[in-house]
Amino acid sequence: MAVTFKDIENARTVLAGNVVRTPLIRADKLSDITGADIYVKFENLQVTSSFKDRGAYNKMSSLTDAERARGVIAMSAGNHAQAVAYHAKRLGIPATIVMPETTPSTKVERTRAHGAHVILSGETLAESQVTAETLVKDKGYLLIHPYDDDKVIAGQGTIAIEMLEDQPDLDVMVVPIGGGGIIGGTAIAAKHIKPDVEMLGVEVKLYPSMYHALRGQPAKCGGSTLAEGIAVKNVTERTITIAKQYVDDVRLVGESDIERAVMAYLTHQKTLAEGAGAAGLAAVFADPGHFRGRKVGLILCGGNIDPRILASIILRELEREHRIVNLRIQIDDRPGVLGRIATLLGQLGANILEVSHRRMFLDVPAKGAELEIMVETRDGPHADEIVARIEAEGFSTRVLDAPGGRETVRRG
Incomplete structure (x- = not known):
């Protein structure tokens, strides 16, 4: 039975008062950066910090007493898990x-905190699904599928109704795609309300299934992605x-685009986005020309990001922006040289974060040493000024580009 707009309207009635009607807010700074008129739907403000609350509640509230007594089971990389629990x-x-x-451990812990029995099984969601289906047969549980279910899809579709109520003249909506539940529901609703709105789905390049x-075409999927x-x-x-009928196109984004989008949400919107939640913005960053001058609705679909991963992203983005620079400098191994360089860095307004002083490498002269210094700078031009001044003092310098693994060799 296909999902209809009427199903989505019914789901909205069911969800009223049971999930958060999240705000759609114009993102001024993101609009300035991209040249598009960006509006963000903050689904990370749901109780479980993702849009999955909608589909999970719509499905489980429809169960009979007998089905509820059996108990439910779900397979999920985290957000659907928390919503079901x-x-x-x-x-x-x-x-x-x-x-x-x-x-990520943060998603496992939060799922357990909601009272569910958690089983960790398999490297991928597909392997977890095999375990879940086995338990359905052995234990009689009712499977709450994360996306292959009409009630779940209808619940997710309520997002589009709210977005077009708040901003009726959106030109394009950009929606992350995992299994296709959220893009399916939102596309059905959006095309019913506004047939000329462009519906774009976004997947990561490592998992281009849709x-x-x-x-x-057959899809080759696999690898470690920030957007798990x-x-x-x-x-x-x-x-x-559903996608064939209602989705205009699907875009693929890389890991660096997602990292940049997570950082942009954090620094410009002061909000947390997990990798999947930032995929829509990543698509805009990857192809700004397609969106420039248009009203763009983005769904920040989840904010459950591991703090350790977030810390790594922040550091990597600061390095990409040359606000943190790693320098490798060859010096004479004699008193006062390290102090001389440290004084110079202080005069230039650089903050020294780490220093490593190495002598016992064969590519370092016997009477020499090698300094590795991590410094904090204001921006790229400031970093260039610092390197130029060190070179002017006669020191051979390498600027290490940690994210890409490259070295730029400069001779003083």
Whole structure:
């Protein structure tokens, strides 16, 4: 049975008062950066910090008493898990969640905190699904699928109704794609309300399952991605059929685009976005010309990011912007040289973060030493000024580009 706009309207009635009607806010700084008129739907403000609350509640609230007594099971990389666990507890339904072993610890802990029994199984969501289906057969649980379910898709579609109520003249909506539930529901609703709105889906390059499915091609998926929430190998006939009818195109984004988008949400919007949640903005960054001058609706679909990963992203972006620079400097091994360089850096307004002083490498002269200094700068031009001044003092300098692994050799 295909999902209809009426199903999505019914879901909206069910969800009223049970999930958060999140705000759609114009992102002034992101608009300035991209040249587009950016509006962000903050689904990271749901109780479980993702849009999954909508589909999970819409599905589980429809269960009969007999189905609730059986208990439910779900497989998820984190956000669907938390949503099922949270709303199952509210509705008095026993819940078991199967999660990939690679799921960030913050998502596992939060799922357990909602009272669900968590099983870690498999490296990928597809492997977790095998475990969940086995438990359905052995234990009689009712499977709450994260995307291959009409009630779930209808629940996610309510996002588009709210967005177009708040901003009726959106030109394009950019929606992350994992299994295709959120793009399916929002596309059905958006095209019903405003047929000329452009619906763009976004996948990561490592998991282009829907991208290739729409082109009738086999998809090669795999690898470690920051956007684990949309790292789905297997889209289904249900979601493919909807996408073929309602989705205009699917874009692929790289890991660096996602990292930049996570950082942009943090620094410019003062909000947390996980990798999957930032995929829409990553697509705008990857192809700004397509969006320039248009009203663009982005769904920040989740904010459950591991603090350690977030810290790594912040550091990597500061290095990309040359606000943190790693210098490798060859010096004479004699008293006062290190102090001379440290004084120079202080005079130039650079903040020294780390220093490593090495002598016992064969590529370093016997009477020499090598300094590795990590410094904090104001921006790229400031970093260039610092390097130029060190070179002017006669020191051979290498600027290490940590994210890309490159070295730029400069001779003093």
